[in-house]
Amino acid sequence: MRRTLVIALGSLGAWLALAVPAHAGGPSMILGAAEDAVRAPDLVTTKAKMTELRLAGFTAVRVTSNWRPGLTAPTSGELGVLRNIEAAARLSGVKVLVSVYSPGSATTPLDPAAQSQFAQYAAALARALPSFDDIIVGNEPNLNRFWLPQFGPDGSNASAPAYLSLLAQTYDALKAVDPALRVWGGALAPRGSDRPEGIRPTSSPTAFIQAMGTAYRASGRTLPVMDGLAFHPYPDNSSQSPDFPHPRSTSIGLADYGKLVSLLATAFDGTAQPGSTLPILYDEFGIESTIPAGKASLYTGTEPATTKPVDEYQQAASYDVGLQLAFCQPTVAGVLLFHSQDETALLSWQSGVYYADGTPKASFSAVQDSLDRTRGGSITRCDGLSLDVGLTNVRFPGPRQFTDGMRDTRFRCTLDCAWELRATRTTTGAVAARVRGFARYGRTTVASLAGRKLGAAPLRLSLTVTQAVNPGASATRESGELRPR
Known part of the structure; x- marks a missing residue:
């Protein structure tokens, strides 16, 4: 598969002059869920939850592992849970990403001893679980x-x-375990007040990335600190469309990709740490849906007024818009929805495609289809x-089959495709019959010339497919010479 990017001037703002790689965005993105429901002390439960993920169309899952002061390796209980996840993911064909962070601000790893312990913990986890090759360091460090x-x-x-400082130490420790490990930094929240005197002191992602760049340049470090940036592009509330931009604020959502790339460029370009070309992983993106009366007993507490959940059909539509945006963003490596299954506390997140009891919402099939069209390359057209x-x-x-009246050709496309099957006379090159259609990737499709008048002269069948929405090079296969009855 070849991906060619020719971006029109002005389409994505001032960052267009920056060189961007063609290795991300499009159908190659990681598509999964941030879901700790798969964390269980027994393999049977973990496998059941992993199967639910897979049925919903997710092929990746991000799980968490909490470091606490004094730990230099996961406990035996934690390793048992993670090994269950590893085994269930292998059986289900799901990729696992692990987010390692302290559970709250009371355990922030600030001093050299704590940061060393954290780095050792992450390295020990990676060493014990070599199939986990994507590690996210920290979680929303721009929030108090x-x-x-x-x-x-x-x-x-x-x-x-x-x-x-923590990221650099952890990066070095993880690379010492395996240089091929992908270390994701940031995991930043999309908003922050930047008010030191505020009741809730938080930093905007804009200010945080700028400060990271300043600190990195001042450090004199000659190695990177991350292989990619993890980011949480939640909208301001669930009723806001993901394509709402924030051009005059310090917030960053899915529609602010150009702003994010520009910030990374300013922070890191010209150093050993890639900036404008840095892969971006949207490792949390969630839209909360309202809970119908028939499911209310599954949930506890009260929904915050600021959340503004939407109905399940709008939830699916918002996820579709979010995937469309990410699909066309060249350095985006993946999108993980937060969650696949609702949390029971209304104070938390009801953003899954499953209710808290594991039954599917009305959004289930639509989101499944959006994920499928993303993998097939047809969720949207990108310039x-x-x-x-x-x-x-x-x-x-x-x-012999053809002479006996068999007129079906079976095939699969590696991406969603528009196909054309032609029957051409071998003596004159004239087209005797032609049929066209659309096929979803990876599924067996039947192109049939049944009922078409083909005459008695020898024929050759020719099948040509082209990506249906973002067409590049076509593929063609031909049959040998065939004779109708």
Whole structure:
């Protein structure tokens, strides 16, 4: 598959002059869920939850592992849970990403001893579970819920330099285990007040990335600190469309990709740490849905007024819009929905495609289809995106079958494809019959010339497929010479 990017001037703002790689976005993205429901002390429960994930269309899951002060390796109980996840993921064909972080601001790893312990913990986890090759370091360090202090006595940003120090140590420890491990930094929340004197001191992602860049340049480090940036592009509330931009604020959502890339460029370009070309993983993106009366008994507490959940059909539509946006963003490596299954406390997240009891919502099939169209390359049209499609499992009728009246050709496309089957006379090259259609990737499709008048002259069948929405190079296969009855 070839991905060609020719981005029109002005389509994504000032960052267009930056060189962006063609290795992300499009159908190659990781598509999964951030879901700790798969964490269980027994393999049977973990496998059941992993199967639910897979049935919903997710092929990746992000799970968490909490470091606490004093730990230099996961406990035996924690390793048991993670090994259950590893086994269930292997059986289900699901990729696992692990987010390692302290559970709250009371345990922020600030001093050298704590940061060393954290790095050792992450390395020990990676060493014990070699199939987990994507590690996310930290969780929303720009929020006071997970990281304190956010600001120094003089009001300057304190969280970003301290987090950068932790990230660098953990990066080095993980790379010592396996240089091929992908280390994701950031895991940033999309908003922050940047008010040191505020009741809830938080840093905006804009200020945090800028402060990280300043600290990195001042450190003199000659190695990167991350292979990609994890980011949480939640909208301001669940009723806001994901394509709502924030051009005049410090917030960053899915529609602010150009702003995010520009910030990374300013922070890191020209150093050993990639900036504008850095892969981006949206490892949390959630839209909460309202709970119908028939399911209310599954939930506890009260929904915060600021959440503004939507009905399940709008939830599915918002996820579709979010996937469309990410699909066309060249450095995006993946999207993980938060969650696949609702949390029971209404104070938390009811953003899954399953209710808290594991039954599917009305959004289930629509989200499943959105994920499928994303993998097939047809969820939306992207300017300058060209996707080459391949053909597999092509089965033309054999000579005897064709003479006996068999007119079906079976095949699979490697991406969603528009197909054309032609019957051409071998003596003149004239087209005797032609049929066209659309096929979903990876599914056996039947192109049939049944009922078409083909005459008695020898024929050759020719099957051509092209990616249906973002067409690149076509693929063609031909049969041998065939004779109608």
